[in-house]
Every structure is written in C-alpha cells, then in structure tokens.
Amino acid sequence: MEKSYKFKKAERLCSTAQIEELFNEHETLFKFPFKLVWRKIEKERKHPVQLSISVGKKRFRNAVDRNYMKRHIREAYRLNKHIVLDHCNGFSIDMMLIYVDTKLRSFVDIEPSMKDVLNKLAKEISNIES
RNA sequence: AGAGAAGGUCAUUCUAUCGCUGGUUACUAUAGGUAACGAGAGGAAAGUCCGGGCAGCGCAGAACGCUACACUUCGUAACUGGAAGGUAUUCGUGAGAGUAUGGUAAGGUAACAGAGAAUAACCGCCACUUAGGUGGUAAGGGUGAAAAGGCGAGGUAAGAGCUCACCAGUGUUUUAAGUGAUUAAAAUAGCUGUACCACAUGUAGGCUGCAAGACCAUGUAUAUCAGUGUUUGAGGUCUGUUCGGCCGAUACUGAGGGGUAGGUUGCUAGAGAUUGAAAGUGAUUUCAAUAGUAGAUAAAUGAUAGAAGCUCCUUUUGGAGAACAGAACCCGGCUUAUCGACUCUCUCUUUUU
Numbered sequence: 001m002e003k004s005y006k007f008k009k010a011e012r013l014c015s016t017a018q019i020e021e022l023f024n025e026h027e028t029l030f031k032f033p034f035k036l037v038w039r040k041i042e043k044e045r046k047h048p049v050q051l052s053i054s055v056g057k058k059r060f061r062n063a064v065d066r067n068y069m070k071r072h073i074r075e076a077y078r079l080n081k082h083i084v085l086d087h088c089n090g091f092s093i094d095m096m097l098i099y100v101d102t103k104l105r106s107f108v109d110i111e112p113s114m115k116d117v118l119n120k121l122a123k124e125i126s127n128i129e130s
Numbered sequence: 131a132g133a134g135a136a137g138g139u140c141a142u143u144c145u146a147u148c149g150c151u152g153g154u155u156a157c158u159a160u161a162g163g164u165a166a167c168g169a170g171a172g173g174a175a176a177g178u179c180c181g182g183g184c185a186g187c188g189c190a191g192a193a194c195g196c197u198a199c200a201c202u203u204c205g206u207a208a209c210u211g212g213a214a215g216g217u218a219u220u221c222g223u224g225a226g227a228g229u230a231u232g233g234u235a236a237g238g239u240a241a242c243a244g245a246g247a248a249u250a251a252c253c254g255c256c257a258c259u260u261a262g263g264u265g266g267u268a269a270g271g272g273u274g275a276a277a278a279g280g281c282g283a284g285g286u287a288a289g290a291g292c293u294c295a296c297c298a299g300u301g302u303u304u305u306a307a308g309u310g311a312u313u314a315a316a317a318u319a320g321c322u323g324u325a326c327c328a329c330a331u332g333u334a335g336g337c338u339g340c341a342a343g344a345c346c347a348u349g350u351a352u353a354u355c356a357g358u359g360u361u362u363g364a365g366g367u368c369u370g371u372u373c374g375g376c377c378g379a380u381a382c383u384g385a386g387g388g389g390u391a392g393g394u395u396g397c398u399a400g401a402g403a404u405u406g407a408a409a410g411u412g413a414u415u416u417c418a419a420u421a422g423u424a425g426a427u428a429a430a431u432g433a434u435a436g437a438a439g440c441u442c443c444u445u446u447u448g449g450a451g452a453a454c455a456g457a458a459c460c461c462g463g464c465u466u467a468u469c470g471a472c473u474c475u476c477u478c479u480u481u482u483u
Contacts, residue, residue, distance in 0.1 A: 005148060010162050012428080017391060019428070047162095052428055063176090064455055067432095071150095075433050078149065096428090107433060 007078040013052035013094055022094050029124065031117045033101035038121065040128070041092045048088035051077060054098045069099055072107045076114040083118040087125045095121075 013019060022039050029036040053073050060066045077097070084093070097117075 007149070008162075009151085012162090054428075062455070067456065071432050075149080079433090 005078055011047045013050040031120055034117050035098040035100050038093055038095035048092045049084055050094050052096045059102045072110050076110045080114055080118055084122055087122050
C-alpha cells in the first residue's frame, strides 16, 4: 500500500452530530500527553479514519499557543497516520485526540509520543478483531 | 561623546522537501475528486471601552429618571475620540509630562498632628489684679499638605490692612490685540486661602448584535387539502326513538405549510489601500495615477532542513537569542502588551575648536 502524507478535510471529523455520537459511545485510551477517544464503525468508507484535534482553552489561554499545538499535532499525525490506517480493513474509526499537558512542546518532542499512541491503538484494534 | 524628551517608520529574509484553505482553468464524471497556475496573519488581528455603517425588533407627543460628557476654535459619516490653541496647578535642571477648568448666593466635609482647619489664644507679649484669675493681642514659637496675602514704615499698653508705599491675587469698568477661550495696559473697589461634595445647567444616548438577518432543504414525524380503497364503520350530526341520510377514525397515493441535520447567502470594491501633487501650523481635505490584495466555520495561513543578515557572549572555531501576539460582518478612534532596529526635531552635561 502506497503511503500518502495528505490530510484533507475528508479525513477530519467536522460534523457536530458525529462528534456527539462519538462522546455518547466511545472507548478511551490514555498515553501521556494525549487522551484518545475513539469509536469503531462497521462500515467501509473511502477515508476510514476521521480525526479531530482538541487543545483546551483552560490549558492554553492564548489563541496563538493553542494554534501552535494544534498545528504540531496535526503535522505529527499526518506523517504517522499509516500506523492505524494499515489495520483498518472493512470498518472505520472516528476519533478525537485531546492534548492534556499544560506546556508547549515542539514538533520534535511530539512526534515520538504520537507514534506511541497510534501503535497502542493499532494493537487494541487487532485484539478486537482476533 | 554620554544621558534624556516628543513624534514617525519597520516588525528578519531566501531556498528545498512534505502538507493546509479559498480562487481560476483543464480533466474525470459528482466525490468534502485529480492536475496545473496564482493568492492566503497584525501594529496592535487583543481588550470589547466609545462612535458609525449594516440588519432585526420597537416607536403619537411630552415630562421625570438613569448613564456619560462639560475652556475655545477647527475637523469628521460620527464620537465622550482627534488637531491646534488658552488658563490654573503638580512633577522635572531642561526638552517636556500629568491633572483640572458650572459650583456664584446660601450649605456640608477636610484624616493624623495641633490650642485652633474658620467667628482660632497652648506657649509668648501687654494691661488689671496678685498663689489663682480676668481682659486685650495673630508680631514670635511649636503642629501640619494647608495657619487667615508678602515686606517695610507709621501707629499702639502690646498688637493688628488699623493706616500708607511697593509687590502678589480677586471682582468691576475702559482701551488695545485675537474668529474665540483669553492676553496686555490703565482706572477703581473691598482687603483676599485651598480641595472635594451635595446641588444646578446644558448636550448626547430606544433595545439587540452577523450565533443579526435572508434563502434552499434529504430523512423522520406531521397540521391542512385532494384522490382512491375497505361487505372496517369506532364515533359525531339531523329528531324524543327507530329507519335513513351526511361527516368520518384508519390504509395507500399525491400536493403541502412550518422546519431538524446540512447547505447557500450575508462575506469582502470599502466614509477602501498605495504613490504623487496642492491647501492647511495640524487633525484633515481636494485632485491625479496605480494595482486588484485573506475569507476559515471542531475554524486554513503550517512543519522539517539549510543559507544569509542582525543582537549578545566568547573571541580561532563556536554558542545563544529574535518580543507582544492569530483575522471571524466591516470601518474611525481609544486603551493595554511588546525583543529590538531606523529616522527626524529638541533638551541637559562634558570635551575640543
């Protein structure tokens, strides 16, 4: 499978209804500094994984800092999303990634922990299937 | 050269790779496709403190109340903001900066200290009387942010604007200058504190904000209407009852109002921007030319690597740093945050000529 590093709007979780559903019925996975809320959907889609990123207003007061973290997280996901995508055969996943730390981190700090989170998720998915 | 004051300008740049959001074109052929080209973060985008546009709702008219503001002239779409100017006062050697400017007639408050904060007697001075006390006195002392214009002479028991000269201040009048606030000079009057408040007068303000508002509308349920169907006819109605007539729950089909998810619009050509010229001390205005220059919506404008310049530390290499901060309908201001760099006009100090 060819690896694509794109992250278009189709791969994002935008609809309010979808997000509400996700929070009504979800599984949680915690790996510092991320909290991952996800849900499995028994349906095949063109883009199997839809993600949304959240950085709390309480943790970062300034809009500049929130944007900075979001952009770094998005970048890290974009480069490593294939870890999860490779496991999605015949179903889809909605998920929301919440940043829970209170300090700013650079891209270099973020990328390894992003890999950890996605690997953990991939393991859980394969457990369910088997 | 150093230390400052007021105003203005800028807010690192470039390359490569991987991406994001709109736009245009082309191609698939309809999906939050694919490709190419070009665009994409501020001086405060911030606070949401004033003023306006725009939109909805409200609205005979008048008065009271509430809130804000209060010197003059100018300027503006508008303003409680801005520009220029005036007076008083505080700070600073100075360039300058801050604050205030209805408050008159009558009224209230002025901590602590101090005898006393506005019809002042603690010490002192003078007179009378003599342990004590009574009266006069604002020259001197002490307290205080502030002590009843200053200083000299006369005068007096001692003193005192009690009287006089000079000076400061206030009111009134006249003349001169200025569009005006006001300033200058002269005359004259009384003999003179300051700040704040109650209070009064004038002016302005209807309320809500683009999550305003307008439009489209899948699915689901459904008001209403039309048609069809049923040997279903609950129930209602016409009369006191029966028969009979009429309407009709329900089912299907179509129309259909409102409207959820979602989408479109509002939405970026504007009291616009840049450059130049002219008018004006200035805010600003007028004219000409130029280019087309963000529009997201769980919310784009990014990441990585390298190079150059700047600042600081080491001084050979090298190392560290770059602030405050992110559009959310759009403008004009104000306020607050801010690493630094540049520029122009001034002030003070020192050195040299």
